[in-house]
Amino acid sequence: MTTPIARLLADPPDLPVRTGLSELVRAVGARGVAVVHAPPGTGKTTLVPPALAAVVAGRVIVTQPRRIAVRAAARRLAQLLGEPVGQTVGYTVRGESTTTDATRVEIVTTGVLLRRLQNDPELVGVGAVVLDECHERQVDADLALALLVDVRANLRDDLVVVAMSATVEAERTAQLLGGAGGTGPGDRPAPVVTVESALFPVTDVWCPPPPRSAALDERGVTQPFLDHVAATTRRALAEQTGDVLVFVPGAGEVGAVVRRLGGLDVDVRPLHGRLPSREQDLALAAGSRRRVVVSTAVAESSLTVPGVRVVVDAGLSREPRTDHRRGLAGLVTVRVSRASAAQRAGRSGREGPGAAYRCWSREDHARLNAHPTPEIMTADLTDFALELACWGSADGSGLALMDAPPAAAMAVARQTLVGLGAVSPDGRVTPRGREISRIGVDPRLARALLDASVVIGARRAAEVVALLSQDVRAPGGDLVAALRDVRRGGPEGAAWAKQTQRLQRAVPRGRDTRDRSDLTEDLAVGLVVALAHPDRVARRRPGGTRYLMVSGTGADLPPGSPLAGYDWLAIADADRGAGRRDAVIRSAAPLDEDLALEAASAALHDDEEVAWVDGRVLARRTTGLGAIELSSAPLTDPPRERVVAAIRTGLERDGLDLLPWRESARELRARLAFVHRACGSPWPDVSDQALLADIDRWLGPDLGRIRTTRDLQRVDVPVALRRLVPWEVAGRLDELAPERVAIPSGARPRIDYSGDQPVLAVKVQEVFGWKATPTLAGGRVPLLLHLLSPARRPAAVTADLESFWRTGYPQVRAELRRRYPKHAWPEDPFAG
Structure with missing residues (x-):
């Protein structure tokens, strides 16, 4: 047979x-x-x-x-x-x-x-x-x-x-x-x-959008660009024959373009993975009338849509992206690759010569990536890491993977799995991990299903997890409203109901349950979300609609969200566009503090904080939920080493100018800096960097009394600086770098050590009788003389007084005699 x-x-x-x-x-x-x-x-x-x-x-x-x-x-x-x-x-x-x-x-x-x-x-x-x-x-x-x-x-x-x-x-x-x-x-x-292609010729028609009609902004695909895609589709219908296949990135854009094509004398059919089977069949079956099929990437290569002779391509794709630092993962809209664009265009040439209307310019096409990025390089790898652990290869070594997973993404994935109890710290799968793996959804959602079912019942837990697994984006971010919509049989209701039944069956029977009939539906949804994403539990910041997540990431509700005003939220989905400081909340549910602490208990911590804040040492004991501070109380006796660290931080950030650098302190520091440059060790380095690094040594006795900038102003800086000078050389400071020097006139002017070389500013007449320039640092460095007129204006600068008297003084003398004739200007400066 x-x-x-x-x-x-x-x-x-x-x-x-x-x-x-x-x-x-x-x-x-x-x-x-x-x-x-x-x-x-x-x-x-x-x-x-x-x-x-x-x-x-x-x-x-x-x-x-x-x-x-x-x-x-x-x-x-x-x-x-x-x-x-x-x-x-x-x-x-x-x-x-x-x-x-x-x-x-x-x-x-x-x-x-x-x-x-x-x-x-x-x-x-x-x-x-x-x-x-x-x-x-x-x-x-x-x-x-x-x-x-x-x-x-x-x-x-x-x-x-x-x-x-x-x-x-x-x-x-x-x-x-x-x-x-x-x-x-x-x-x-x-x-x-x-196998060689059997495609017929395909004509490219470039259809860039009008000026100032960008395809994407921080919220996703723009409405003007969707208008452009619909207008291009109408143009293609008028210029070509055969059915039209329109590519847009997601289910939301499918619906938006379908609505924009209303009133045409053709059958307009949506096509995406979340539609009921009957509607998918309608899109995939040829009919008696001309059709426009508006589809996501499902029709790019793995599906055949019969009768298509024209493709309209928006040039966008929805791909997974993960921000591991902020703990945000999801689908983002990106430009399609050239390889994907070619596959889409090829759909029009299967049954005869076709045309591909591309909603971008030929110049933009040349700038597209050649191929799509492998998902393993950009996606959240938590599920992948669990599969590896279940297989017995925690890091995938020895397996024939097309690309090795990024180390940072795998580290985050393993950390998440350890937190779920799915793998041990050494990477081996646990019995709970195998139970999570068998459920067949993201491990975090599986954990939420298992743990929430004992609190709110398997049915309610399965309903919320089914909704989360479908990546539903709720209007205004209100996930509870989205749940009510699918219960009423909304567009995705059939797929949601089937998934709910499957998940409910996946919950092991006979588990102990806790009676939480006091939980409203809003809080029940919030609990499931919080169990799935404890790092996204968020508390409202004072005023407005801004929130802070346990992970430390800020998040804003979209304008007009019905969730505005809730103190606590469990965030299911948020994304952070380029140039934004905070993420935008796409879906969330209300929560209260007790449930937040229960769901994110692993992030609960007590800390002692000693920090320099607004000009003072702030010492307090805090209780926090991740980055969210719950309470604080003063710390009366903070550890001395932490006080020192706080003061150092304050001085590093605000500068050593917080100390009272009076003239005597500045002069001493300059003298010490000079001796250190001239003589080296053991004379101390007193640069900003060195002083900050050795703060405990020179400010040590004062640190116990310092708590504010006012206390810093009471520090005797010269005394503190002298603590850096070893006792065996301290007595030589005045010898190597004296504050003053005696000059022939009998005066003792100060030496200025603030520059690279010590300077003595004196009138020419006051040094008559000096034959050679005085030296400092044990004869290593000559004193730089700034010789002044009787009016204390510069007349000459020299570090070689003997040479000056011989070659420079005659010219200076002539000028000074002319300007100051009443003063004596002897021809021999040693005779006076």
């Missing part, structure tokens, strides 16, 4: 991949691994799985990056076999499965495959695994490839693994899959089966 798969392969549809099936079968027969390099639209997802099913024993598992692509691929292949989904071809996504014992090809999300690998590394009953859309470089796909290479190397060398990619990274994938790097069986790259 001929099987459906055999019948299909005997007369396959006319898809380009047909030409490579025989080569693929030979490759896996010889090596057990292969890479299929084929552009989107060549039929690889449709024909490769049945081709493998015909030659391997056991089930063929095919991964897709998104649930919508899983269902579409299964439905397409089942139609070709002439069967309903669930017989020869079935699919499994989180919480839903349509397979039987007779299923030969099973389409799954990559996350489902990872769960199976963790539960059954040998994949009993599976003959082959096909990793589709590897070029998208999602974290789950990279990890699945690495784990499968490990399985082939250590458990099942008979397991066939085929990776399918639409980009030139096929060669890198082949290196890893074939074990050429020493990570798997064999020592050669996996065979690469290349």
Whole structure:
């Protein structure tokens, strides 16, 4: 009896991949691994799985990056076999499965495959695994490839693994899959089966937005730019024939563009992963009328939308980004890469010549990144780190990863998992960690589900976690209002309800519960959010709508938010745009202080603070929740070393001018600085840097009395400075750097040590009789003489008085005689 798969392969549809099936079968027969390099639209997802099913024993598992692509691929292949989904071809996504014992090809999300690998590394009953859309470089796909290479190397060398990619990274994938790097069986790259594109010519139409209509601002995609995308779509409808596929970055933008296209004599269909299956099917099925399908990136490579001859591309993509320093992670809108733009444009050339209307300029296109950034380089890696721990490789060493995870991101991820109790400090997974991993959501959400269910019940906890896992952005940031909306059957209600049921079933039964019937719905939602993100528990700062999170990050509510006025919030989502000091709260729920302390108890701490604040030493004992100060009380007897550190900090920040540098102190410091320069050790360095570094030595006896700037003004600085001078040389200071010097006139003027060389300013007449310049520092440094007129104006400067009398004085004498004829100016200065 001929099987459906055999019948299909005997007369396959006319898809380009047909030409490579025989080569693929030979490759896996010889090596057990292969890479299929084929552009989107060549039929690889449709024909490769049945081709493998015909030659391997056991089930063929095919991964897709998104649930919508899983269902579409299964439905397409089942139609070709002439069967309903669930017989020869079935699919499994989180919480839903349509397979039987007779299923030969099973389409799954990559996350489902990872769960199976963790539960059954040998994949009993599976003959082959096909990793589709590897070029998208999602974290789950990279990890699945690495784990499968490990399985082939250590458990099942008979397991066939085929990776399918639409980009030139096929060669890198082949290196890893074939074990050429020493990570798997064999020592050669996996065979690469290349299928040429069957695309028709595509004409690029550049449609930059009007001036001052930026695509993005700090809030995301701008409304004027969405107007431009809609206007470009109308233009494309008027200028071209066939259905139109419009690419925008997210579900919110899909809805916004669909609304802007109202009134057209065409069917306008939204397409994104959170739509009910029925609406997704409408977008993916050709109809009797012309269509406009407004889609996220789900239609970029892993889905086929029939009838499309025109693409309108907004040129934007939503990608994960993580600010590890501030503890903020989420999806952000960025410019699309050139490779992704090419794939999107190619959607218009599958059934005939097409056109791609690009909502940017040719010049902007040249500045785009060549390829998308691998998700492992930018995403939050907490879930990835837990998967590694469950596999037994805490840091991923020895696994065939396309890119090593960034060390800083992995350190943050491991720290988070230790805080959740999911891994031990040495990186080994704990029983709680395995329980968290089995739930199939972000580890922080899984922790919230488990811990909140014993407080508010499994149903309510599952409802909130399901909402958080769908990345819902609530109007005004009000997460409770968003929950009420999905309960009423809002746009995402069906997917939310299904996820809620799955999560409720995942909660272990028989757990002890605490009766918290006193919790209002608002506080129940806040508790779940706070348990998921204790670092984002936030308290309102005095006045306004600004908050401070436990993590230390500031956050603002959007204007008009109904959450304004609450003292405590649990923040589910916030992002911080470029140039902003604080993050913007996208979704949050109210909290009270008791629940905040309960949820974020690990961040509760008592500290003794001794600091220089506003001109005084502030000593107090504080209780805080992370960066949030809860209470404080004076510290009456602070440790002396901390007082010294506080004063040092104050002097470093505000300068040594806080001390009373009267004339005697300045002169002594200048004399000491001179002797240190001239004679070196043991004479002390009295520069700002040196004094600050040795503050305890010279200010030590005074520190116990210092608490304010007023106390600093009472310090006897000359006495303090002399503490730096060793006793064995202290008596020589007046010899090496005297304050004054006796001159022939009988006076004792002061020496100025403030410059690089000591200076004595005297009238010319007062040094008649001096033959040589006096020296200081034991004869090392001559005194620099500033010779003045009777009116104390500069007449000459010399450090060599003998030479001055011989060569310079005659000219100076002549000038002084002319200007001051009543004064005596002897020709011989030694005669006076």
